[in-house]
Amino acid sequence: MQVLYFAWLRERVGAGREEIASDAPTVAALVEELRAKDERYALAFEDLSAVRVAVDQEAAEFDAPLAGVRELAFFPPVTGG
């Protein structure tokens, strides 16, 4: 699955996009995997109240299932306009 990061999440992870193969059943489970894997992710996902999720380009929650998902994105609350 393609995992995308935007704004300060992109800066903390050090990449805007990466391919991740994982058996994590949910977004939250994947976040735990990533946090344990590397300090960069631990820093990016330090405060989940400041992180929003999109699954296949639709707004989603952390308990969203990952089965069949092609694109997952993490980003801060939006600030356009």
Added chain:
Amino acid sequence: MTEPAPPTAPPTAQGPAPVVHVSVQAADFDIGAEIDRLTAGRADIGAVATFTGLVRDHAGGVPISGMELEHYPGMTEAALRAIADAARARWPLQGVTVIHRYGPLAPAARIVLVACASPHRGAAFEAAEFVMDYLKTRAPFWKKETTPEGARWVDAREADDEAAARWR
């Protein structure tokens, strides 16, 4: 004698189908040209309300020398289209235009344009405000401001969530 011609499609009270124009672009836009595009070829529009957002040169007393706007290609366009469609479902709109820029923007630069066309001004004004309130809380854009102390990501404002919540 020839039979009378069968009736063609019944004339619609609202005229041509409503048009949604969404663009996420680096380039600047021309507000007059966008109003012309929205109203071209039709005489049933009574009101066009527009909102234009600009880059300020200060934020909370801190000078801002510019900003960088990041977005989520693909999701951004879909989100803006969904917001325009939600406005059309709520008000009798004949057209909705949403243009949002990304990339580096200098103070005074135009960031966003919303234009709503309707037979009467009330719906046009309200719809433009609704589109902006939803855009600010749902469209995946992020601003990074350049200040004398360095660049910083803009924090989302609670007031924007409250503004969007009042339309529910």
